Amino acid sequence: MKHFVVKKTWSNGVRVGALEVGNITATGGVVIETPALLISTRKGLPHFTPPDLLPSLPSPDSHFLQLSPLHFLEGLSPTTISKIGGLHKLIGLPDYAIAAVPRDSIHSIPESKSASKLGPTFETPCGRLLVKPKDYVQMISCMRPNIWATLADEVPAWVSDKRNRTSVDRTLRWLDDCLALNPAQGCKAIGSIFGAIVGGSNLDERKRCAEEVAKRNVAGYWIGGFGLGEAIDERSSLLRAIVDVLPDEKPRMICGLELPEEILQGIAAGIDLFDSTYIYSLTLGGFALTFSLDKNGNQDNFQKNKMGSDSTKINLRATVYRKDMSPIIKNCTCHTCQNYTKAYINHLFNVHEMLAQTLLEIHNTHHYLMFFRVIREAIQEGRFENYRQTFIESRREHYDRGVVCEVEGTRWLDKIVQFVLKCIGFGVN
Structure with a gap:
């Protein structure tokens, strides 16, 4: 990591910035606007998107990849990767930034x-x-990743206070070990270190860990232990306890916040970088993101779902899409929506073609990256809190309307069933 600058910070802690990450080419680097989404990968490449289609994703937003070093415990050995010249040369993406994090919510739990x-x-x-x-x-x-997080003893939300204290003590000890083992700054340095912060659902331990990590010579902070059973209502206070004691001039990365509402919650607390395993989960299930990217956060123009999903996405495995010749989203500029229809993707799923996941991952990644662009624009213009409230309230109203429709539909169905039963001689009292 070459440089991180906070461009604008509001009184509530919400901020936008720019993270410059060097690459292995002779000149230049990757500049990522924050808050930003890191692209989840398996051994350095997205799970379903081939390298030749990566340029179709928004640039430079998509030029920040995240992986777990533990992925390479099978296959090529670290020594072989070193002889090749590191991960950038191995995967053939010298102009992309790579962040290495031990935890991977998919393969390294x-x-x-x-x-x-x-x-x-x-x-x-x-x-x-x-x-x-x-x-x-x-x-x-x-x-040789650009950024790497130190080891952390992550624990679920329901452990005891004693286990939380042990978790923090171990994480701090491992941080010191990693710092001691890291070569001196210069040509032998192995990337920028992000100190791990844990503490489970214990507010005091979270704060203690953050205070201790802030004393160390690290380039940024990796906040772990979220998405492991904590209540969404208590998450804001936990995040605030951490962020309040961290210096403003260093970036903050988090793992475990994935849903749109969770992303907004993290950004409201001052988080800069997020992982994207949510995209993998959606794609694997055959879901395509369809929630609105309205700049004001209004969700009134949600696509009408035909298979009872949660109004943020549609299930392209459903048979209702087998003759649907429209794109996933009408005005979407992604490679998938510009060239393929719902019917074609549904067909690919039915015949078990991997191209289905490829096209779906491209769309979902593009959609989520554009979601972050809309958020950054809202922060720049000082209307993030309004955007967040409108987004969440619109979602809630949409759910409520859906529930009412389902209830009314059930009532009409009951009446039809009663009528049919009477017609065939089975009276219903």
Whole structure:
């Protein structure tokens, strides 16, 4: 990471900035406007989108990739990656920034029960693995990402206060170990370090961890432990306890906030970088994002869902789309909507063609990146809070209307059933 600058901050802590990340080319770098979405990857590449279609995504918004070093515990060894020249040369994307984070909510899930003072434990496709700071830093040094987060002992929301204290103590110890193992600044440095902050649902432990990490010589902060069972109502106070003690001049990355409402909640607390495993989950399930990108946050023009989903997305596996010759979203500029129809994608799902996931991931990634653009514009113009409230209230009103329609539909269905039963001789009292 070369430089991070906060362009504008409002009194409530909401801010926009720019993160400049160097690449392996001789000159230049990647400048990412924040708040920003990091593209979730498997071994450095998106799960379904091939490299030749990456340029079709919004640029430079899509030029920030996130991966877990634990992905490479199967396949190529870190030593082989080092001989190739690092991850950028391995995947052939020298102009993209890469952030390495141990936790991956898809393939590398933290397992708090098996963690020890030696290191955290993860459930991976290779089985349950204990990762020690020395081994982790060695992997990082071979892969050479632009940014990497230190190890964290993440725990679910329901653990005891004692376990939370242990989690914070271990995370701070591993942070110091990673800092000690990191080569000196200069040509041998292995990227910018983001110190991990944990503490579960304990407000005091969250604050203590943030205060201690802020004392260390790190380039930014990675906030972990969210999305592990905490109530959405308590999340704002937890985030505020963390952010209030962190310096403003350093970026903040978080894992576990994925839904549109959760993204808005994180941005309201002053978070700069978010992961995108939500896109993978949607794509795998056959869902396409369709919520409105209205600059005021109004959701009155939601597409009418035909299969009872939650009004943010549609299920393209549903048979109702097999003859639908319209794009996913009429005015969407993504590669998928410009060239393919719902009927074609539905057909691809029916015949089990992987192209279905590819086209769907392109659309979902494009849509979420544009969502972040709309948010940044709202912050710049000083109307983020209005945008957030309108977005959430419109969603709630839409849900309420949907519930009323379902109830009314059920009543009419009951009347029809009663009428049919009477006609065939089965009277209903």
